[in-house]
Amino acid sequence: MAIRLSLTVAARAVAFGLPVACLIAVLLARGRFYGRGLLDVIVHLPLVLPPVVVGWLLLLLFGLRGPIGAMLHDWFGIRLVFTAAGAALACATMSFPLMVRAIRLSVDAIDPGLIDAARTLGAGTWDRLFTIVLPLALPGIVVGAVVAFAASLGEFGAVITFAANIPGQTQTLPLAIYSALQTPDGDAVAARLSLVSVALAVTGLLVSEYLGRRLRARLGR
């Protein structure tokens, strides 16, 4: 049960995080605007902050009395705290910098001459983003998504702080392992779940490596 929940939570985290990560990565790689350095710092905060702090900040923002959480609840009836969607939000936030970094590396590697060529052929900003920049950054996008997915499967601190540890609802794999270790004779369960966790992580890394290589080969690099 925890395994399936973990997979759906991680999938949702990637699904929601990826489009935003793509935009932010392109902005950071190619944008020239005031406050770019600050945006860079904010994006990377989850990487250096203790996960518990990130979870707590999410509570402040998205809790029922938080500015965004209250809005979502009053207007759309959406509650994030202590739900699976909340767990996904916590995972998305924590894995966001990983995605942005992978995509940004890929965007940085694009020959700016190709983007200039698209301009002379009549492609405007958004047109170039969707027909040149993102397709050429695809290797990075795929790698970022897989790495973020794997990291989301393992996210602990932010999830337990923001979404709590409710079996069947927010108890993802690491939380289940933690709970198993808290119960007497839970060692066997914890060991089994840990094995699954290792297997998932290794698969994820292999898949990302394979996909990245194939996509690069298709671009002739």
Added chain:
Amino acid sequence: MITIALRHRFADTAIDIAFSAPSPGLTVVFGPSGSGKSTVIAAVSGLLRTERGHVSLDGEVLQDSGHRVWVEPEQRRIGQVFQDARLFPHMNVEANLRYGLRRAAPGPIGFDDVVDLLGIAHLLRRAPHTLSGGEKQRVGIGRALLSQPRLLLLDEPLASLDDARRADILPFLLKLKSTLSLPMLYVTHSLPELSLLADHVVLLEGGTLRASGPIAEIAADASLPLAARDDAGTVLELTVQGHDAARQLTRLTGADIALWVPLLASAVGTRVRVRVPAREIILAGAVPRAISVHNALEGIVRRVVDDPQRRAAMVEAMFGDTVLLARITPDAVGRLALVPGAAVVALVKSTSVDVLTPQ
């Protein structure tokens, strides 16, 4: 008419260039590297916004820093062919060709015509990284043409190719020039490309304009850097007037002069472009008898420019409105008393005339 005036400071050089070029017509922007050629192209395409500048094309202003006019590159409808082709690696050849076509308003340049003209029908399904350098460049030219441009910029399109590939593509460029009435700005530092393609020449030197004018005028000006080269020579547009199969000769005529050259395959009436190297011309005081040279042209001296470094002099000789350059020694200038206005006979060996367009 294309009008360009630019001022820009880079870290190490300053650019200050102004000229106008005919439209239609092929204008070659010629000069050594660092002379500002690429800056001109980038400013016209809009990829570089110069500090001060005015660019207009057939009356439409694309940039005017004084009046804060700026048209984005994607709205200029100016096609560009890059030195390194810059094909999109994630699309096949056909998708590359159609990229600009799909974004342009319907225009006169058709997909099939371009594919035919450039001989790339067999490449349409291929990925760019599987193409040779010459094939890439042809696709790059096609992609730019299909965006239905009002002006085509070619930034050293042959510089990254070896001589054999270059010879492959030049005929396509000539065909392009003769079939489309599209103005072109062509950047190069190759004299053969200049001689073959240019209608109009813009000479740049150290970030400033040295000269601008029709090819025949610029090539025949003894005071310009082109005339200081070892391979200096004049370029003439002539017409095939007739063949003499028995003597294995073809007669070419222009407005003012006629030349015999070794027999050509071209039909009578064909326009051909020839280049007469300055050091291959012999000057004489009178038409000599019993001599192997077929061409003895009677004219007058326009100007003599000394070339002390080479211990030589460049003589501009006029035949009607046609000017030929002859490189001879100062001693010969003295013996023949060649001063402006003096009568002179130019002897041109038929085998010394380079016929540039044998079609």
